[in-house]
Each structure stands twice: as structure tokens, then as C-alpha cells.
Amino acid sequence: MASVVEDERVECTVTVCRDCCCGSPAKHPGVDHDGQIERLRAALGPEHRVRTSLCLDVCAQANVLVVQPTPEARRAGARPVWFGLVLDDLVLDDIAGWVKAGGPGRAELSAVLELSVITPPAPERPGTDGVGNPG
Numbered sequence: 242m243a244s245v246v247e248d249e250r251v252e253c254t255v256t257v258c259r260d261c262c263c264g265s266p267a268k269h270p271g272v273d274h275d276g277q278i279e280r281l282r283a284a285l286g287p288e289h290r291v292r293t294s295l296c297l298d299v300c301a302q303a304n305v306l307v308v309q310p311t312p313e314a315r316r317a318g319a320r321p322v323w324f325g326l327v328l329d330d331l332v333l334d335d336i337a338g339w340v341k342a343g344g345p346g347r348a349e350l351s352a353v354l355e356l357s358v359i360t361p362p363a364p365e366r367p368g369t370d371g372v373g374n375p376g
């Protein structure tokens with residue numbers, strides 16, 4: 242008889258804001274915005290999900306990216322971590338490395354990466370994390 246084992250293959254979801262400001266060549270002309278998403282997907286592989294979203298309401302921090310914890314880490318109390326002004330491949334690579342190390346609740350942020358963490362806006366609906374998931 243097969244036993245029920247939690248699927249540990251499910252990892253983090255990275256939500257990359259792409260709307261009016263994030264991803265805008267007019268706002269940040271020197272950034273390869275599409276390339277950022279390709280770079281993340283290549284670095285994280287199929288274990289992690291990379292998706293885009295509409296405006297996350299912190300446009301002054303464009304480009305914004307949110308890392309949601311693994312389901313296991315979320316159950317243990319981890320919450321999404323928001324990053325702002327992600328305009329440099331070095332920052333993007335640091336975020337990818339942290340996600341691969343476990344992400345929210347499972348891996349420590351480096352002091353340098355801490356500088357890119359931003360406060361998320363207040364959720365529109367109590368009990369959500371602002372990116373469509375229960376908080």
C-alpha cells in the first residue's frame with residue numbers, strides 16, 4: 242500500500258511585476274526587462290515557478306519582484322518577501338540563488354540582498370498577501 246508523502250518537489254513561486262512601471266523601457270531604458278524573466282527561469286529551472294503579474298501598487302519601487310515561500314515553509318509561518326528596484330543582473334542572480342537555497346523561511350537573506358527588500362503595500366483584502374494568495 243502506498244503511503245501519502247508530501248510532495249517536496251513543489252518549491253517557491255516568483256512573481257515578477259510587469260505592468261505600467263515594472264518592465265517599462267520608458268521608465269528604465271537600460272534594463273532588459275524580458276531578459277530578466279528569461280534569466281530567472283533559466284536560473285531556477287522547473288522546480289520553481291516564475292510568473293508575471295499586473296501592477297502590485299508599489300510603482301516607485303519598479304521593478305518589483307515577490308518571492309512566495311514553498312507550501313511547507315508557508316505552513317511553518319514564512320511569508321512572501323518583496324524586492325524593489327530590481328534593475329541589475331547581480332541583484333537578480335542573488336535573488337535566484339536565495340530562492341534555490343530555500344527562499345522565505347528556509348534560507349537567510351544576505352546583508353546585500355536585505356537592502357533590496359521592500360515593505361509590501363497593505364493588502365486590499367485582509368488575509369491576503371497582495372499577490373493573490375492567502376497571507
Ligand code: FES
Pocket residue numbers: 258259260261262263295296297298299300301303305
Ligand atoms: S507596475 Fe509594478 S508596482 Fe506598479
